Amino acid sequence: MPDIEINSNDLIKEGSNVLVVLDDKKRWIVKVKSGKQFHCHKGYFDYEEIIGKPYGIRLLTNKSTPLTIYDPLPSDYLKNISHSSQILYSKDIGAILLNGGISSGSKVVETGTGSGALTSILATYVKPEGHVYSYEIREDAFKTATKNIEKLNLTPYVTLKHKDASLGFNEENVDAVVLDLGNPIEVIHHAYDVLRPSGLVSIFLPTYNQVEKIFEQLKQLNFGDITAIELIKREIQLKKNAIRPKTWMIGHTGFLIFARKYTKTI
């Protein structure tokens, strides 16, 4: 491909966030700083070496271990953003996008913000014309999330609110509401109010007991087309002549409930 020009976006710059990959487990998102070095247990390299080079380059540390420098995805940040609260997994977020009616241009209300992990993914998918309004009651989480959203340059697409969601939402006619908080029961009727006609709520629930309670409540609140699923992710071991599911896996993250707002009769 000698004749294909590389976009300047695909070149690593001073200050860029890069994903450094050693293997499946050892991977870091770091900021490129000229004059500094990246260090891990397998050696180091000078950031100077990669500035101006395209993403995707593989280089050797001083101890001759290959490291590859990728352009980080939103889902790479997911694993990196501080684990201060219950974290949604990419399998679940994928389902929330698809089944929860969230795509480019959507206006979404979310609570709780937590560290902003889900918020940032949602913003990445609704931008540039959509927007995410995210509510968080805890001050420390609100501050952490604010920083994380800034780092990812998503501030134009996100409004973070340091506010108790059980007191209600201030938006109107949003396309989707995403609930990932300890007690969705207290918030669910506000979700109904803030949704546009036919809008969807997506709820993440770790236990069967919550599924049961929320289901009863959704029915009473004029939510229809209520479905609940659980996604189980099996990672496959990729090894020559020994392809198999991996021995250990995360067996359960949570259940997902989806429902649509309807209005009674004509």
Place this chain on the structure above:
Amino acid sequence: MPDIEINSNDLIKEGSNVLVVLDDKKRWIVKVKSGKQFHCHKGYFDYEEIIGKPYGIRLLTNKSTPLTIYDPLPSDYLKNISHSSQILYSKDIGAILLNGGISSGSKVVETGTGSGALTSILATYVKPEGHVYSYEIREDAFKTATKNIEKLNLTPYVTLKHKDASLGFNEENVDAVVLDLGNPIEVIHHAYDVLRPSGLVSIFLPTYNQVEKIFEQLKQLNFGDITAIELIKREIQLKKNAIRPKTWMIGHTGFLIFARKYTKTI
């Protein structure tokens, strides 16, 4: 909510596509035509009744069965678009978006187009600034997909190509390639060429044998960070005092492989 104004977008119009839901299994996407009626085995209603009403209304058929009229999601169309070829499921598409690096603004190459089901979802997520280039070798599928993309008003974001992908792609520096065709082996090196540095390929593979072959090929082609997963979706029966996974489920759709393009050494 008497004081909230409903957006005109949320009103059902002559010519709108609407999703009519009777229950989990019985659901139809239809075009609203004044002067005509919607008919199912539980009765009928006049489209006239719903024109000008907001989405999400629930009405009764002439036989007093409630039907709800929702605004269809991209994932609702998935089930509707003709099943002329292997169909991706929303659980798998969600993972392709998240792990395959596809979001608002992405430039994506896809093959094969099939009926355009995946194409339309991808377009919904990359628009308005991104674009999907989709290759299909079979003329009938190409024609069907063209119609389906038009129906969904996604034509500005999609370029359908009636062309054999094993002869190569014409694009440059795309963010992501999605392969969902019988023999990805013949196309995978073209995927490498068309990707931008650090771009990702996502491959859907029904059998373990394909996983093994593609994995070996990816390694040889300078694809790194190769992972394979399988997502298992369990639907939960929502019934008072009888919450449980449903008895029957789809046990397997396919494996998903993800890999990133790298370029060797500095």
Place this chain on the structure above:
Amino acid sequence: MPDIEINSNDLIKEGSNVLVVLDDKKRWIVKVKSGKQFHCHKGYFDYEEIIGKPYGIRLLTNKSTPLTIYDPLPSDYLKNISHSSQILYSKDIGAILLNGGISSGSKVVETGTGSGALTSILATYVKPEGHVYSYEIREDAFKTATKNIEKLNLTPYVTLKHKDASLGFNEENVDAVVLDLGNPIEVIHHAYDVLRPSGLVSIFLPTYNQVEKIFEQLKQLNFGDITAIELIKREIQLKKNAIRPKTWMIGHTGFLIFARKYTKTI
């Protein structure tokens, strides 16, 4: 193996039950009757042809379709015994044997008998020195089970009781109790009474709601070491170059709870 003598037990006789296998799905348990024929949609053969031959022979029908005649296993009968009630699957029965403390020589109480499917498997595993006492409240089920147990020549190892289990069991010091009935809640304290010290109860429960209730009750009744599992069986498609889990599967049969009787303090 010309020099290995075949045991007379391994020869098909007049009156033997045989398993005739066409493929995965098409398989029948039939009684061999000289002068009669076996018929299926792929043709017929005369039972005379197989009498005196060893089990495991493969023959051709008059339409040249190969059929194989095997010696039926207890688990083959499982699929055959009338489906008049909730049926346990072999995956679950295997777990009940292993985790429920049931093996050769065990004295077991079971309820409800249903068609005798589980009863017959338990008898096959506890015989010749163990015994199964099985309680059934419905007269028709009791009669069907009586016939099924006789057909399988397991009568010496089974005592069927046409009795309401919620009124209590008449045995003493049994090793294990297996509960597979609609409302185990009413029977669980009788299970405690009939068990020997350190004996185990195994309970099959379709819904999460029952799991929750039974768990609370077990704790109150001095049952310890309480565990609950769910077994998911995936069948693998065996096809050259296309090995994969099968598309459709049974997603859920039930949860299994196991607990051991303890007596408080010294």
Place this chain on the structure above:
Amino acid sequence: MPDIEINSNDLIKEGSNVLVVLDDKKRWIVKVKSGKQFHCHKGYFDYEEIIGKPYGIRLLTNKSTPLTIYDPLPSDYLKNISHSSQILYSKDIGAILLNGGISSGSKVVETGTGSGALTSILATYVKPEGHVYSYEIREDAFKTATKNIEKLNLTPYVTLKHKDASLGFNEENVDAVVLDLGNPIEVIHHAYDVLRPSGLVSIFLPTYNQVEKIFEQLKQLNFGDITAIELIKREIQLKKNAIRPKTWMIGHTGFLIFARKYTKTI
């Protein structure tokens, strides 16, 4: 139950093996020795306290922690027998019993013996009239297994052979063969020879690649009714108002293949 006499078998004796349970994870099988003490991080008790008492007693350590003393099951030993080699799980063993045609009275050939974990379970299920012949090529494993089988008083039902199974088996007309070794390919034709007509082979295989190879070989060797399954065990968290599958699970142990010996044509 004041009037029920406890069997002397249900009383803890000097020299008995007992299962001491603190919780799910903390559990030990120990031999009762008068004059000695049981110690764990939660305190100790004198064995003297439990001698002559029925199994199932719950007592307090010197630090007031309750411990329960149960009669150990074969499956409890499974977890305890040294992990010197690949270990089968109870879910898989249950399926081998049911689908592999092994029950009270069966004559079974097994290889490799490993630490004797599976051997001991098989013996527990085929005794008193059945027998297990188990082959092991490694001397250290052979010695360990010999000791383990003795400890469990199963010697009368087991013949351990320090011999390479790829050289063939010495038995005749056995009901079942169980293969759990690194390279079953070299042994599978001997399995055919040693089986009675209609006898079954059960094979435990960790990878898809082995499933594929063994399947092709089974077809060539006149094995019929070939099926392959995978059992996934989910443990359920039993906690008031928080019933859910546990977060971490063992995602994969292996695949199980079952097949029946047939003999061609009449």
